[in-house]
Amino acid sequence: MGTRRRSAIPLLAILALGAAALAGCSSGTPAADSAPAPTSSNASAQPSSSPSPTPAVGVAVPAQILGGDCARLFTDDVVGTALGTGMTLQTEFDDSPNMNAVPTLSGLECTWEEQTALAEGIPVAGLSAVVLSTTAAVTAPDSVSCYSGVVTTSSDAQSTCRFAITAGDVWLSGTVFGSADATEDDLRTSVATLSADFTALPASEVPVPALPAGAWRPPVCTDLSENAGVSSALASPDLSAGDVDTSGGEWADGAYAANSGAGVFACSWYQTGQTPDGQVDGFSIQALPGGAWAEAQALALPGASVVTIPGVELAVHVPPPAEGYEMLDVFDGPNWLQVTRATGLDPVLPAVPGLIDALNAATEG
Numbered sequence: 001m002g003t004r005r006r007s008a009i010p011l012l013a014i015l016a017l018g019a020a021a022l023a024g025c026s027s028g029t030p031a032a033d034s035a036p037a038p039t040s041s042n043a044s045a046q047p048s049s050s051p052s053p054t055p056a057v058g059v060a061v062p063a064q065i066l067g068g069d070c071a072r073l074f075t076d077d078v079v080g081t082a083l084g085t086g087m088t089l090q091t092e093f094d095d096s097p098n099m100n101a102v103p104t105l106s107g108l109e110c111t112w113e114e115q116t117a118l119a120e121g122i123p124v125a126g127l128s129a130v131v132l133s134t135t136a137a138v139t140a141p142d143s144v145s146c147y148s149g150v151v152t153t154s155s156d157a158q159s160t161c162r163f164a165i166t167a168g169d170v171w172l173s174g175t176v177f178g179s180a181d182a183t184e185d186d187l188r189t190s191v192a193t194l195s196a197d198f199t200a201l202p203a204s205e206v207p208v209p210a211l212p213a214g215a216w217r218p219p220v221c222t223d224l225s226e227n228a229g230v231s232s233a234l235a236s237p238d239l240s241a242g243d244v245d246t247s248g249g250e251w252a253d254g255a256y257a258a259n260s261g262a263g264v265f266a267c268s269w270y271q272t273g274q275t276p277d278g279q280v281d282g283f284s285i286q287a288l289p290g291g292a293w294a295e296a297q298a299l300a301l302p303g304a305s306v307v308t309i310p311g312v313e314l315a316v317h318v319p320p321p322a323e324g325y326e327m328l329d330v331f332d333g334p335n336w337l338q339v340t341r342a343t344g345l346d347p348v349l350p351a352v353p354g355l356i357d358a359l360n361a362a363t364e365g
Contacts, residue, residue, distance in 0.1 A: 059292040059334060062106045063207040065131050065170060070110035072204075073131060074197060079112045082193040083125050084186070085179055086115035093297040095318055095327065097288035097338050098246040098266075101258035104290045106207040107132040109255065114179065124158075125182070127194070129174035130254030136209040137257035139171045140164045144191050146184040161187040164253050167199045169206055173253035211262065212334040215289035216359045221267035227361070228354035230269060234347070236279035239269045246286060263289045283341040283348040285355065291336030298329040311353035317345070332356050 066072040070089055080087040090111045094100070102109040107130060114125040132139070146161040159178040164171065172195075178187045225231070225241035244266040247256060270282040288294075295314060298304060303319040307328060314331040326345045330337040330352060337355065341348055 059212075059295065059331075061293045062104060062209075062290075064103055064106050065108045065133065065206055066204060068103070068108060070108065073108060073110055073129065073201070074112075074127075074194065076112065078197055079127050079194070082190045082197075083114075083127065083176070083178070084182070084190075085125050087112040087125070087127070088115050093294075093301070095298060095301060095329065095338075097286045097291055097294075097336050098259055098264045100288055100291055100294055100336075101262040101264050102130055102132065102255060104211070104262050104288060104293070105132060105136040105209040105258050107136060107209070107254065107258055109252075124177075125179040126177040127174060128252050128255075129172060129194075130252040130258070132171050132173075132254045132258060133206050133209050134166060134169050134171050137254070137261035139166060139257065140173065140253045142166060144188060146187055148184060158182075159184045159187050161191050162253070163191045163195065165195045165198060167201075168203070171254065172198050173255075173257075175252055209261075211290040214333045214335070214360075214363060216263070216287060216335050216363050217289070218263045218265040219267075219359065219362060221265075224267060224355065224358055224362075225269065228351065228358035230351045230354065233351045233354050234280045236271075236276075238271055238273075238276055238279060239282065240272055241267055241269050244268050244284065244286075262291075280347050281343070283339060283345075283351075286338045286340070287359070288336045290334050292331045292334045294336055295329070295331045298331075307349075309349055309352055312356060315352070328352075330356065332360070335359070 061068070074082075076087050076089055090113055109130050110127075111129075112127045116124075142165045144161055144163045146159060148159045158180065159182050161176045161178075161184065162174070163176070164173040166172075174194075176187050176190050176194075178190075221241045221243045225239075230241065231237050231239050246259060246264050246266045264287065266284065266286040268282065268284045269280075271279070275281040295316070298316045298318065299306075301318050305317050307315040307317045309315050309330075312330060312332065316329040316331075318327045318329060320326050324342060326341050326343075328339040328345050328349075330339065337352075337359075339345060339348065339352060
């Protein structure tokens with residue numbers, strides 16, 4: 001379970017791998033975030049930070065199924081009984097656009113982990129569940145699929161079941177992770193129990209999912225790079241751009257469907273060889289059209305500060321996690337763009353206004 005949780009870092013790794021694949025077998029610097037970065041000569045785009053920032057847009061969180069309350073889907077006791085161990089709902093905000101497509105489409109996403117595992121830092125049993133309106137995305141047929149694999153933190157095999165079930169106009173999909181001694185049959189029983197509880201839920205209002213006006217359209221990254229003038233803005237004519245897959249990990253089917261339905265996209269810029277002197281080695285972006293509702297959550301993250309960039313409505317710097325990636329959350333109209341780089345963001349900030357303008361122009365065109 002510990003290696004299967006969704007988080008921002010696996011995607012960042014995927015972005016780097018995507019850049020490497022696009023760069024081919026060059027012996028230079030294939031990945032966007034792998035080389036030291038020079039300082040940009042464009043002083044006008046250097047950030048200024050201020051503590052206790054105030055949101056510039058204030059976009060409301062979309063109405064969600066079950067009022068956005070995971071306890072109305074399953075209580076900790078219900079999940080614990082189904083899995084045979086104490087479970088606790090996880091409530092932390094995940095600062096990554098592709099992790100927030102579900103609520104953008106008025107869905108509900110919930111994760112429970114074993115209580116003892118939380119104390120030990122090595123999750124064992126768990127449940128990841130997504131509830132969507134059947135009109136929000138392309139749904140999958142009712143199913144249960146189970147398998148076993150070796151957990152990287154130990155030599156024990158862990159059973160896992162993926163499942164999907166539709167009840168009326170709502171669709172539940174999820175992944176159940178068993179404790180070390182749980183068999184596939186045990187988890188099939190767990191899934192049956194949870195499915196029965198789901199279908200027995202009282203009828204409730206299901207919000208009509210819709211992206212707001214002005215939500216960006218997923219671009220072709222090479223076109224976006226050209227239209228945004230990225231290479232010119234960064235004085236890095238040798239930069240290449242490529243599309244990147246934003247999926248990763250063992251998501252519930254609904255999470256994949258929501259990412260597709262919301263139009264989540266990602267691009268990576270990289271050097272195909274050794275980074276020339278004075279040029280930027282690379283960076284990555286990821287975007288959630290209609291995701292500006294997350295600005296309040298981003299501003300509330302520990303150490304978050306506003307970064308002033310000319311022509312940008314709101315940019316929030318989030319201190320890097322232990323892995324060291326720098327992240328900048330940019331909110332424009334109803335949209336959320338995240339810029340990531342391993343070696344500091346300052347050199348790539350001059351490209352941000354052009355990216356925003358190009359995405360807006362393509363949406364309006």
